Amino acid sequence: MAVRRMRYIPDPVLRERTRKVRDFGDSSLRKLADDLIDSMRHYNGVGLAANQIGSPRRVCVIQLPEDEAPTTLVNLEITRKEGEREVVEGCLSLPGWQARIPRAEKVWARAAGLDGKPIRYKGATDLLAQALEHECDHLDGKLYVDYLRSQDDLYEVTPGDEEEGEGEGDASAEG
Ligand SMILES: [Zn+2]
Structure with missing residues (x-):
């Protein structure tokens, strides 16, 4: 287990579509999941996608504030x-x-x-829905700024001064 170096924009790996995992018996898959969890905790995110730590595989982790344990997807x-x-x-990746x-x-x-067992989310809402979209976007090479409708909607924040999302915690909306 290890914290891996975060990739920041404009690192091209963030714009690459990740590759589907076919071999669930591959021991490096578990190592990647462990590294994702360690790194997500280290950087204080609610989610983290593999390409954010430089891996091209379609794997991410999510742990909402109310979750007792992280989920590897x-x-x-x-x-x-x-x-x-x-x-x-x-x-x-855009601190x-x-x-x-x-x-x-x-x-x-x-x-x-x-x-390898299926995990399904049916009608997820709130922060979970947001995290699923955010991480899935990462795995497709997209970033949340791709959805900006106006330049005015993007703003700088200083650590500890993040605007709260509606009932969704604070900086915890990062992944
Ligand atoms: Zn992100």
């Missing part, structure tokens, strides 16, 4: 979205910035656990 895909809302979002962007109200997603 392999081959995460959003299958359906419903509604639209405005959220405040930040990203560990010092936050933005108001549109996200879905409800998200359906599928993934697999480290054991």
Whole structure:
């Protein structure tokens, strides 16, 4: 287990679409998941995608403030979205910035656990929905700033001074 170096914009790995995992028996998959969890905790995120620490594999981890344990999601895909809302979002790969962007109200997603067993989210809402979209975007090579509707919606933040999202914690919206 190890904290790995965070990749920041404009590192091209953040713009690469990650590759699906096919071999769940590969021991390096578990090592990657452990490193993702350690790194997510070290950098204080609620989620982290593999390309943010330089791996091209379609793996991410999510741990919301209320979660007792992190969840590792392999081959995460959003299958359906419903509604639209405005959220405040930040990203560990763009430190010092936050933005108001549109996200879905409800998200359906599928993934697999480290054991290859299916994990499904049906109509996820709030911070979970946001985190699923944010991490899935990373795995597709997208960043939250791609959704900016106006330059005014992007602003600088100083550590400890992040604007609170609606009932969604604080800087914890970063992943
Ligand atoms: Zn991010």
